[in-house]
Amino acid sequence: MLLVIDVGNSNIVIGAYEDAVLRRNWRIATDKAKTHDEYGILFHDLFRMSGLDPESVAGIIISSVVPPLTGVLEHLAQQYFGHKPFVVGPGIKTGMPIHYDNPKEVGADRIVNAVAGYERYHSSLIIVDFGTATTFDYVNAKGEYCGGAIAPGLMISLEALFQKASKLPRVEIAKPASVIAKNTVNSMQAGIVFGYVGLVDGIVTRMKGESRDNPTVLATGGLAKLIAPESKTIEHIEEFLTLEGLRILYERNK
Ligand SMILES: Nc1ncnc2c1ncn2[C@@H]1O[C@H](COP(=O)(O)OP(=O)(O)O)[C@@H](O)[C@H]1O
Numbered sequence: 001m002l003l004v005i006d007v008g009n010s011n012i013v014i015g016a017y018e019d020a021v022l023r024r025n026w027r028i029a030t031d032k033a034k035t036h037d038e039y040g041i042l043f044h045d046l047f048r049m050s051g052l053d054p055e056s057v058a059g060i061i062i063s064s065v066v067p068p069l070t071g072v073l074e075h076l077a078q079q080y081f082g083h084k085p086f087v088v089g090p091g092i093k094t095g096m097p098i099h100y101d102n103p104k105e106v107g108a109d110r111i112v113n114a115v116a117g118y119e120r121y122h123s124s125l126i127i128v129d130f131g132t133a134t135t136f137d138y139v140n141a142k143g144e145y146c147g148g149a150i151a152p153g154l155m156i157s158l159e160a161l162f163q164k165a166s167k168l169p170r171v172e173i174a175k176p177a178s179v180i181a182k183n184t185v186n187s188m189q190a191g192i193v194f195g196y197v198g199l200v201d202g203i204v205t206r207m208k209g210e211s212r213d214n215p216t217v218l219a220t221g222g223l224a225k226l227i228a229p230e231s232k233t234i235e236h237i238e239e240f241l242t243l244e245g246l247r248i249l250y251e252r253n254k
């Protein structure tokens with residue numbers, strides 16, 4: 001079994017692959033204060049509760065955009081699963097040229113998504129990942145990573161609104177019935193959901209205009225399901241794109 005771990009700023013997403021089949025996936029909160037022992041217990045519990053044997057893990061790959069946790073998870077891999085993991089970053093073969101001023105600066109999750117998307121579609125792509133931040137990445141038809149855009153995420157945008165305006169409550173992210181809303185909660189939901197759809201379609205349309213090669217548009221991340229149905233530009237949702245990319249990169253490097 002292959003263990004793939006994607007450390008995001010909000011969640012750590014874990015996948016257990018048997019060959020190319022994702023057998024299990026789990027999502028745990030990202031907590032920079034947790035030690036490798038605490039994560040070790042958590043991982044072992046998740047395995048046990050799913051009837052999986054930690055001993056059956058034959059390899060591990062990690063992608064992290066939270067530097068203080070990268071070493072913690074490497075340590076966990078070594079100590080609780082007995083494997084030195086691959087860590088996506090310098091020294092890992094991606095098979096994808098990175099056209100960014102400083103390639104080391106691009107978030108590992110963005111590269112992993114790009115690799116997975118290109119492997120699946122073999123065409124030029126725009127990938128939208130709804131995480132803590134929302135990232136937009138353009139991959140050209142030759143499979144080269146060409147950069148993209150980073151926007152404040154849906155949840156943190158809503159959080160900022162609630163924290164900075166005294167009369168605004170904390171609301172659930174949901175699509176309201178109308179954009180001409182009749183109460184505070186629905187007004188905020190209209191602003192965030194329809195506003196965000198506009199942001200996504202606006203950036204994607206600009207990227208399409210600049211790239212001029214009609215890229216396929218994919219979305220991933222927990223909140224993709226909410227925005228994609230309202231978006232005019234998103235064509236496919238790939239829920240496990242990052243996990244899939246990690247599996248592909250493991251195969252390319254083992
Ligand atoms: N399935 C989901 N439904 C609702 N909210 C989600 C879901 N998945 C993630 N979120 C929320 O979306 C935000 C971004 O999460 P995530 O996509 O895991 O980001 P990151 O990759 O930055 O860790 C978080 O606030 C998280 O709680």
Ligand SMILES: CC(C)(COP(=O)(O)O)[C@@H](O)C(=O)NCCC(=O)O
Pocket residue numbers: 007008009010065105106107108109110130131132133134135150153
């Ligand atoms: C843009 C990100 C914060 C997104 O992280 P996430 O929302 O998945 O937690 C991350 O990819 C990152 O820290 N990138 C480094 C900067 C860059 O890609 O240029």
Ligand SMILES: [K+]
Pocket residue numbers: 008109129131221242
């Ligand atoms: K992510």
